[in-house]
Amino acid sequence: METIFDHNITKEEWLDLMGCELDKDEKSEYFELTDQVDAFKDLAYLFYHRGDEKKAKKYIDKTQDLDCIASFWRTVKHP
Helix, strand or coil: CCCHHHHCCCHHHHHHHHCCCCCHHHHHHHHHHCCHHHHHHHHHHHHHHCCCHHHHHHHHHHCCCHHHHHHHHHHHHCC
């Protein structure tokens, strides 16, 4: 499963996106609770946060969930 950890998420990015400090327990819990669809959503948020809207679109589209896709764009375009 591809996740944000495959793309070298920083501690600062983790804090911005997840709202808590990154430690080994958080990372372990992430893998326990995250399925591939959620991982794609997290990747989309990570790349949008990094300013790469093209990659964000690539990952959110991989969810193949129209409600999820619409919600993502509403969230990032209208914070």
